[in-house]
Amino acid sequence: MRKNIVIGNWKMKINHQSAQKLIDDMIAGMPSVDADIAVCPPYLYIPEVGQRLADSNIALGAQNVATHSEGAYTGEIAAVMLNDFNCKYAIVGHSERRANYADTDETVGLRFKQALDANIIPVLAIGELLEDREQGNTFDVVAKQLNAVLDFVGIESFKNAVIAYEPVWAIGTGLTASAEQAQEVHLYIRQLLAEKDAQIAENIQIIYGGSVKPQNAEALFAMSDIDGALVGGDSLSADSFLKIYSSFQK
Ligand code: 13P
Secondary structure, three states, rough: OOEEEEEEEEEOOOOOOHHHHHHHHHHHHHHOOOOOEEEOHHHHHHHHHHHHOOOEEEEEEEEEEEEOOOOOOOOOOOOOHHOOOOOEEEEEHHHHHHOOOOHHHHHHHHHHEEEEEEEEOOEEEEOOOOOHHHOOOOOHHHHHHHHHHHHHHHHHHHHHHHEEEOHHHHHHOOOOOHHHHHHHHHHHHHHHHHOOOHHHHHOOEEEEEEOOOOOHHHHHHHHOOOEEEEHHHOOOOOOHHHHHHHHHOO
């Protein structure tokens, strides 16, 4: 039986002081929930946030990882460096990186593999643009993004991975996919994986991202193929993020 998980993606929306306070507030208010929880701070804060999280059940993740393990790649952070700070997860292929930093299906595959090779769980973000959805291309776009990585790393690599379905039109917009809209795509993703390996498809956590809030988390988590959330804006408030985490209980 797969476990649920919520992951906070802090993006570049936090400073040093507020990161410290957010972690302290989360630890102080942590409810007892049988699900996984993780936060992805900006790289610079990873060492300190990791120290503060050391005795907690909150895992640490990164928002990205380099396509190579070492070398002349100015400004990049390798997976093995994240290893030094006990990063358990790394988001790869976030739509903001695809849109603003030229991430492609190919580079996302390289990042995915780098994370895995360093024993870091890649959180593969995929999702369609508004125009894709309006033109009825949602499934095609999601399949293309997923298959590009699958073809590169192979289905076995998805034993230790998380998939985040993040419709781009729902990110930071306040628009959320309805629970039914999200479930439909999550089921499709699971079926695509099941064509290659039914057991891996059954076990993998497929989480939803895009304006997840305490008000909509419960309905999303009630869906059979939605195993949690990748949360942006509402992960910056301990109260909201922990309410989302607590929505698994209901
Ligand atoms: P919001 O929750 O702010 O819409 O962001 C979602 C996201 O991009 C998480 O990676």
